[in-house]
Amino acid sequence: MLAFHNGTVEPLHGHNWRVEVVVACPQLDATGIGIDFEVVQRELHQLLDTELDHRNLNHLTALNQPNPTSEHIARWIAERMMPRITAAAPGARLHAVTVWETDACGVTYELPQ
DSSP: OEEOTTSOEEOOOOOOOEEEEEEEOSSOOTTSOSSOHHHHHHHHHHHHHHHTTTOOGGGOTTTOSSOOOHHHHHHHHHHHHHHHHHHHSTTOEEEEEEEESSSSOEEEEEOOO
């Protein structure tokens, strides 16, 4: 459920979210890799599976203030993925997280540099 500034309310509903993580790597290792995609994927899936999958986002304190919007979710994921990326590849930094509600509707949270 989302409560909008004009007083309207979006009823409780679900999405088949898609999440995109963009990592900036200022250097490559000896094999030409900045960060292993498998590591990024594993960390993202672990976060999503343990914290968000099959959950009512209105019941999650970290997301329900003021609303569990896509923008809020993208920022929340970014904040939690940042240390995971840094640990996986020193020097790499999380650049952005995009959350897609549908194939045509998504929002990107870009981290400050």
